[in-house]
Amino acid sequence: MLPELGQFALILALLLAGLQGFFGILGPILGRDRWVAAVTPAVAGQFVMLGTAMACLIYSFISNDFSVLYIAENSNSALPLFYRVTALWGAHEGSLLLWIFILSCWTVAVSIGVSRMPARFAARVLGVLGVVSFGFLLFTLLTSNPFTRLDPPAPDGRDLNPVLQDPALAIHPPILYTGYVGFAVAFAFACAAMLEGRLDQQWARWTRPWTTAAWAFLSCGIALGSWWAYYTLGWGGYWFWDPVENASFMPWLVGTALIHSLAVTDKRGLFKSWTLLLAVLAFSLSLLGTFLVRSGVLVSVHSFAADPRRGIFILAFLVIMIGGALTLYAWRAPQLKSQAGFEFGSRESFLLFNNILLVIAAATVFAGTMAPLISDALHLGTLSVGAPYFNPTFMLTMLPLAALVGMGVQANWKRGRLGDKQRMLLLTLVVAAILACITVFGIYSHGKILTPVAATLGIWIILTSLVDPIDRIRRKLSLSRSVVGMTVAHVGLGLFVLSLTTVESFTLEHDVSLAQGASTNVGAYEFRFDGVKPVEGANYQGVGGTIRVFRHGEPLTVLYPEKHEYYVQHTTTTDAAIEMHYGSNILVALGEDLGAGKWSIRIQVRPLVNFVWLAAFIMAVGGVIALSDRRYRIAKAAAEVPVVTGAAGEQAR
Amino acid sequence: MNRFAIPLGVFALLVVVLAIGIAHSPDKGTIISPLLGKPAPEFALPNLLDASQTVKSSDLRGRWYVFNVWGTWCYECRAEHNTLLEMRQQNVVPIIGMDWRDTQADALGYLKQLGNPYELIAVDRDGREAVDWGVYGAPETFLVDDKGIVVYKYVGALTPEVWEKQFLSRLPPRQGQTKS
Numbered sequence: 001m002l003p004e005l006g007q008f009a010l011i012l013a014l015l016l017a018g019l020q021g022f023f024g025i026l027g028p029i030l031g032r033d034r035w036v037a038a039v040t041p042a043v044a045g046q047f048v049m050l051g052t053a054m055a056c057l058i059y060s061f062i063s064n065d066f067s068v069l070y071i072a073e074n075s076n077s078a079l080p081l082f083y084r085v086t087a088l089w090g091a092h093e094g095s096l097l098l099w100i101f102i103l104s105c106w107t108v109a110v111s112i113g114v115s116r117m118p119a120r121f122a123a124r125v126l127g128v129l130g131v132v133s134f135g136f137l138l139f140t141l142l143t144s145n146p147f148t149r150l151d152p153p154a155p156d157g158r159d160l161n162p163v164l165q166d167p168a169l170a171i172h173p174p175i176l177y178t179g180y181v182g183f184a185v186a187f188a189f190a191c192a193a194m195l196e197g198r199l200d201q202q203w204a205r206w207t208r209p210w211t212t213a214a215w216a217f218l219s220c221g222i223a224l225g226s227w228w229a230y231y232t233l234g235w236g237g238y239w240f241w242d243p244v245e246n247a248s249f250m251p252w253l254v255g256t257a258l259i260h261s262l263a264v265t266d267k268r269g270l271f272k273s274w275t276l277l278l279a280v281l282a283f284s285l286s287l288l289g290t291f292l293v294r295s296g297v298l299v300s301v302h303s304f305a306a307d308p309r310r311g312i313f314i315l316a317f318l319v320i321m322i323g324g325a326l327t328l329y330a331w332r333a334p335q336l337k338s339q340a341g342f343e344f345g346s347r348e349s350f351l352l353f354n355n356i357l358l359v360i361a362a363a364t365v366f367a368g369t370m371a372p373l374i375s376d377a378l379h380l381g382t383l384s385v386g387a388p389y390f391n392p393t394f395m396l397t398m399l400p401l402a403a404l405v406g407m408g409v410q411a412n413w414k415r416g417r418l419g420d421k422q423r424m425l426l427l428t429l430v431v432a433a434i435l436a437c438i439t440v441f442g443i444y445s446h447g448k449i450l451t452p453v454a455a456t457l458g459i460w461i462i463l464t465s466l467v468d469p470i471d472r473i474r475r476k477l478s479l480s481r482s483v484v485g486m487t488v489a490h491v492g493l494g495l496f497v498l499s500l501t502t503v504e505s506f507t508l509e510h511d512v513s514l515a516q517g518a519s520t521n522v523g524a525y526e527f528r529f530d531g532v533k534p535v536e537g538a539n540y541q542g543v544g545g546t547i548r549v550f551r552h553g554e555p556l557t558v559l560y561p562e563k564h565e566y567y568v569q570h571t572t573t574t575d576a577a578i579e580m581h582y583g584s585n586i587l588v589a590l591g592e593d594l595g596a597g598k599w600s601i602r603i604q605v606r607p608l609v610n611f612v613w614l615a616a617f618i619m620a621v622g623g624v625i626a627l628s629d630r631r632y633r634i635a636k637a638a639a640e641v642p643v644v645t646g647a648a649g650e651q652a653r
Numbered sequence: 654m655n656r657f658a659i660p661l662g663v664f665a666l667l668v669v670v671l672a673i674g675i676a677h678s679p680d681k682g683t684i685i686s687p688l689l690g691k692p693a694p695e696f697a698l699p700n701l702l703d704a705s706q707t708v709k710s711s712d713l714r715g716r717w718y719v720f721n722v723w724g725t726w727c728y729e730c731r732a733e734h735n736t737l738l739e740m741r742q743q744n745v746v747p748i749i750g751m752d753w754r755d756t757q758a759d760a761l762g763y764l765k766q767l768g769n770p771y772e773l774i775a776v777d778r779d780g781r782e783a784v785d786w787g788v789y790g791a792p793e794t795f796l797v798d799d800k801g802i803v804v805y806k807y808v809g810a811l812t813p814e815v816w817e818k819q820f821l822s823r824l825p826p827r828q829g830q831t832k833s
Contacts, residue, residue: 072726154726155756277660284664291671311675315668322664330658370670377673567779 003068006056007147013049013100014141016042017134024127028120028196036123043104043111043126046133050097050104054088057097057146061088067153070094070146076159078539086170087160093146098174099290100136103181107133110185110210117206124192125185132184135317143310162540162566162573168228176221176248180286182214183251186258187283190276191325194332204265204275209627211262211279215255216623222248223616231578236509236587236604238612241390246369247289250362254282257358259623260351268413270348273333274355280329284322285362291318292369345416350408354401361397365390391504399450402457402497405490406464424467432459439502451505458498465490485626492618499611508605516597523605525586526550532590532599540564540573545590545599547577556581559588561601576602585609688803693720693795694785698775701752701760708749708775710801717824719748720795721771721811722783725759727791733810737770740816746796746824747772753791754780796820 020042027035057070061084066072074090088094107129114122140146163169186207193203225245230238239245258278265275291314342348368385375383406428410421418425436455469487472479508523519528530546542564549556559577566573576589584607591600688694693710700706721737723730740748750771752760755778777783786795796805805823807815 150726152726155759158754273657281660311671315671315675318671319668323661323668326661326664330655330661333657334655370667373674374670377670 003147009049009052014137016046020130069150072154076157128188172224179218183283185210186279190279212627216620219620251285253362343416347411357401364393428463454501461494481629489622496615499608502608701774725763741770750774
């Protein structure tokens with residue numbers, strides 16, 4: 001009965017989302033405050049219904065109810081309890097339900113946050129979110145119902161895809177989706193502002209903490225995904241420019257631009273129409289990502305079920321949401337005028353360049369992701385775009401961006417003169433260059449042309465970001481949370497640039513075939529292959545190799561890479577052995593059995609790769625610190641008002 | 654001209670591309686199998702109807718056959734069952750079934766109730782064989798030629814229309830006369 005209850009709850013949630021969208025958007029337009037007052041209860045009701053649906057599906061997973069098609073396809077009675085729960089988002093239908101549930105969580109949070117704002121504006125924000133939710137619920141119920149029954153029930157399930165049986169991946173989708181979906185809030189604020197014609201700075205102030213929160217989650221989600229790929233896919237790569245990765249990376253790039261342009265709009269009242277466009281774009285790219293991943297238009301390693309019906313539905317939804325928002329934009333944006341100007345060299349100008357570069361970066365990723373599709377549509381044959389395109393084009397925009405950060409944080413608002421800061425900037429640049437050269441030529445002795453340049457920029461970003469805060473601390477002046485947050489995020493960025501440069505310049509990778517007892521040298525390390533023996537786990541069997549690592553003749557460690565074949569799905573996974581030494585990750589993975597005791601083995605030494613992910617988390621932490629700033633407290637004080645009183649309705653007029 | 658309408662125009666172009674992408678995606682689904690144009694996997698599996706016999710790929714060499722992966726637990730398979738029975742009646746090409754991850758009793762009961770469209774039924778109890786065929790989910794149906802090469806793969810429930818358009822059209826003329 002529970003799956004039916006879950007399905008019923010989904011249908012009720014659909015109706016409530018419809019009401020939320022209808023009352024939220026039409027109420028303020030027609031000036032009916034009773035309609036406006038009905039929006040918040042609809043939000044709460046929808047949340048309860050979606051929570052019920054989630055609980056029903058989770059319970060069915062835990063109790064191994066293989067009469068539910070989705071569970072029969074994605075779980076197994078031998079699967080550990082933890083993965084039986086996370087199997088919920090192991091495939092298309094459950095992922096969608098999770099997406100909608102997370103949207104509902106955001107909406108509830110927004111409904112609390114907006115309760116101190118003008119009621120009609122709040123209703124519009126929630127109304128737009130209701131329309132998004134309605135579209136996705138309709139999509140789920142019509143094309144991707146997770147509660148579809150299987151008759152007769154399967155005796156056992158087909159098991160969760162083995163590569164998804166990993167703790168990092170188990171938590172990766174919820175965090176990633178929280179980021180993805182969070183941009184819906186910025187989108188809703190932008191649409192509400194355009195619908196109301198209330199295009200002052202106020203909406204930007206209100207939107208900032210939400211956008212920063214979504215961005216922080218997205219940063220963590222992408223980093224976790226990359227970390228998971230490195231540890232689980234087993235071949236030592238950490239970023240593949242795969243369409244699904246790009247789908248989450250494009251909103252991140254535009255979201256980063258949005259955070260910065262919101263700051264300008266909030267503080268200086270500039271870039272108003274641009275900020276609106278970015279808010280629409282960030283979420284549009286999230287939706288487009290969903291389309292690309294879910295419709296099967298692009299084939300990727302992440303591909304789920306390819307169903308053209310789903311594609312058509314999502315496309316229609318895209319046309320309504322993005323097309324609607326952009327039409328609104330084309331209508332409202334011309335009414336905007338910026339009162340203030342700014343000089344070249346002012347902070348505004350640097351943030352403008354930041355925005356331009358980030359949007360260009362997003363556009364190049366977009367072009368690369370869409371190129372196979374466009375080439376196919378024009379009958380130009382199958383085209384595959386990979387790292388040889390993405391790496392250089394991405395660097396082309398990221399290096400200038402990195403160079404601007406150092407100056408940007410030191411620049412003044414409005415005025416272009418850097419004044420006495422010029423000396424400091426030059427000094428830090430020289431220090432950074434010296435440090436970078438010591439690192440590049442001292443420790444690693446070789447490198448590419450851009451290696452010292454990029455390393456210098458990475459260090460420069462860290463130094464310039466820290467100069468002002470350290471100065472203020474020394475003079476015992478207070479630091480606002482947003483400044484601390486910004487500093488932390490920029491230090492994270494500097495560390496990111498530095499570690500990425502090191503990884504890309506100094507990774508050593510050798511694919512060798514070794515007989516038992518043979519050894520090979522990679523960098524300063526010697527690897528000796530001591531053969532393989534069979535291994536067995538709860539739901540797999542396989543082989544485990546033994547590889548002894550020596551450094552300068554001294555035994556350093558022993559690595560045990562494995563290959564697993566899972567019983568139910570018969571998928572083979574490569575379980576690489578990874579260990580960190582002197583900041584480098586040593587990775588050893590078993591390839592193919594070449595017969596006669598010989599194996600192909602991949603050996604990889606990646607310096608500082610752990611810092612790439614660490615840097616992403618530091619950036620996210622910076623975002624979290626910034627959004628706790630006092631300037632957003634209006635929203636925070638309102639959080640103590642209970643939702644159920646319908647604060648939004650009482651404040652009408 | 655309203656420069657703020659440019660994003661809308663770009664988006665409209667994008668929609669066109671995406672729509673063409675969707676229109677193309679069904680035929681993409683069929684080229685996905687890496688087996689196409691390659692030899693079908695070799696197999697020797699127990700016969701469902703007679704456990705003492707084996708169904709061997711080598712015995713099938715020299716004639717075209719349809720290889721259908723099914724299971725009693727698979728409800729799409731029920732949907733295509735009538736089509737399979739019809740195909741059997743036309744007797745154009747033998748249908749080799751592979752009962753995938755099933756129990757003997759369930760499979761026999763299912764065939765007794767719905768009728769048996771297969772000339773031979775191989776049993777893949779633990780799902781090992783299905784991996785070699787790259788089966789993602791039942792039902793999946795392959796067309797294999799007389800040299801043992803996979804000519805076509807269809808994912809999902811067969812319909813008379815699919816049978817006519819995708820399978821019959823690929824078969825050489827007079828295939829029906831070949832005797833086993």
